[in-house]
Amino acid sequence: MSNFTENNPFSLDKLRSTLIRLEDTIIFALIERAQFALNNCIYTKGALEFNGATGDRSFLEYFLWETEKVHAKVRRYTSPDEYAFTSPLPEPILPVLKFKEFLAPNDINVNGSIMDIYVKSIVPVICQDRDDNNYGSSATKDIECLQALSRRIHYGKFIAESKFRSSSEEYIKLALANDRNGIYELLTNRQVEEKLLERLRRKALVYGQTFDQEKEGQNSHLRVPVNVVVELYERWVIPLTKEVEVDYLIERGQKAAEGQQKQDS
Ligand SMILES: O=C(O)C(=O)C[C@]1(C(=O)O)C=C[C@@H](O)C=C1
Numbered sequence: 100m101s102n103f104t105e106n107n108p109f110s111l112d113k114l115r116s117t118l119i120r121l122e123d124t125i126i127f128a129l130i131e132r133a134q135f136a137l138n139n140c141i142y143t144k145g146a147l148e149f150n151g152a153t154g155d156r157s158f159l160e161y162f163l164w165e166t167e168k169v170h171a172k173v174r175r176y177t178s179p180d181e182y183a184f185t186s187p188l189p190e191p192i193l194p195v196l197k198f199k200e201f202l203a204p205n206d207i208n209v210n211g212s213i214m215d216i217y218v219k220s221i222v223p224v225i226c227q228d229r230d231d232n233n234y235g236s237s238a239t240k241d242i243e244c245l246q247a248l249s250r251r252i253h254y255g256k257f258i259a260e261s262k263f264r265s266s267s268e269e270y271i272k273l274a275l276a277n278d279r280n281g282i283y284e285l286l287t288n289r290q291v292e293e294k295l296l297e298r299l300r301r302k303a304l305v306y307g308q309t310f311d312q313e314k315e316g317q318n319s320h321l322r323v324p325v326n327v328v329v330e331l332y333e334r335w336v337i338p339l340t341k342e343v344e345v346d347y348l349i350e351r352g353q354k355a356a357e358g359q360q361k362q363d364s
Contacts, residue, residue: 162235167188286341
């Protein structure tokens with residue numbers, strides 16, 4: 100613990116409480132998206148003309164890019180826990196904020212994988228496979244889901260930094276040996292994962308209910324099935340968070356060792 104006390108905003112407990120809050124954001128975003136049909140054409144480049152506005156992007160990519168341009172102008176992506184999916188983006192029109200420095204500088208961004216998994220393996224599972232013409236509404240909800248997932252997954256960097264600060268020597272040793280498996284094992288906490296999946300199961304059950312008296316408590320009427328939410332975390336969210344953590348810790352450990360060497364020479 101030493102200088103890493105309970106009041107520290109970057110303590111593992113505080114960081115984990117942010118991950119718990121993001122579970123709610125993600126579940127509600129999925130429920131919101133699931134009310135519309137799949138509308139597959141919004142994910143397919145050139146599927147619809149959209150007045151020629153989308154160029155060589157799909158409708159979702161076009162919408163996301165336009166949205167991120169506005170968000171970039173109000174400095175969303177200067178925040179260390181926000182990652183853009185598209186580029187190039189304009190400079191902020193607001194003065195740059197000074198954030199508390201915690202993370203080591205890095206370029207890790209797994210939004211490409213998040214987009215791919217979301218379009219291929221998440222939306223087709225939560226939405227009915229048909230076209231209901233709600234293209235704008237569907238893409239709006241997609242953007243909310245993608246941003247929430249991206250924030251959660253990249254939050255792994257904060258968790259990784261916190262872990263690094265409490266066991267630097269072990270991580271440095273593994274990073275110098277480029278031992279990704281070793282780092283993966285060291286950062287893994289199976290008890291936390293099991294607890295998370297159990298909590299998620301209960302949340303998905305409660306949040307997904309319609310609360311119509313006659314349907315209350317019946318899983319068959321859930322707006323997003325419980326197992327879909329749990330599987331989403333098991334198959335994608337936790338593994339991608341761990342991938343971000345491993346990438347971060349390899350770089351972090353190697354740079355820390357370089358720094359130590361320079362000091363010694
Ligand atoms: O809470 C942690 O310690 C994390 O690293 C986050 C997380 C997760 O993605 O939820 C990932 C790896 C651990 O095994 C447990 C949980």
